[in-house]
Amino acid sequence: MTATTAIDVTGARTTEAADVITGARERIDALDDRIIGLIQERMAVSAVIQEARINSGGRRVNLSREMEVLTHYSEALGKPGTSLAMTLLELCRGRI
Template identity: 65%
Template sequence: MTSTTSLGENHTDPTAIPTATPSASPAPTPAGLGDDTGRAIAAERARIDALDARLIALVRDRMEVSEHIQRVRLAAGGRRVHLAREMEILDHYSSELGRPGRDLAMTLLGLCRGR
């Protein structure tokens, strides 16, 4: 799922489906629902779990790329954070997802600022 770039860094392939660590036990069928409905909900929850695993892998990949950019910028005498770029990202997420998207972007930016 990772590949080595020409810069020698490993990055997660965003198209790959990561192998998530399975829960201790499969999600139980919701109580009070028929077997078919319960199985359908359990299947959709499994899809959400797989999507969450992919999102986490993508966030980790984004963190690696951001860290590399920051190292290059600092080595060239620049600053770690590029505020104009961050505003572009906030605007993009906000225009696509509304206020919750902006909040999500803020969280991502916070995760991706130097450690």
């Protein structure tokens, strides 16, 4: 990527800043790939739990456990953590 192109793509005003931004974006992209992999792993583990619960005559969803998860994310990340936890729960068990 040329210096001008890097500046244009990053919105930076200097080549040095564009280099920092480009490197940081690469790290974010790698982190996002890891996060997606962890979410997919969480979904698979959740499916195992749901199957075991249903096969034992229980319900697919354990609301008290979901409240624990919501509280954990909220305490760690604040209000956006609650939204994130809700999205994770929906991905892992579907809408209820």
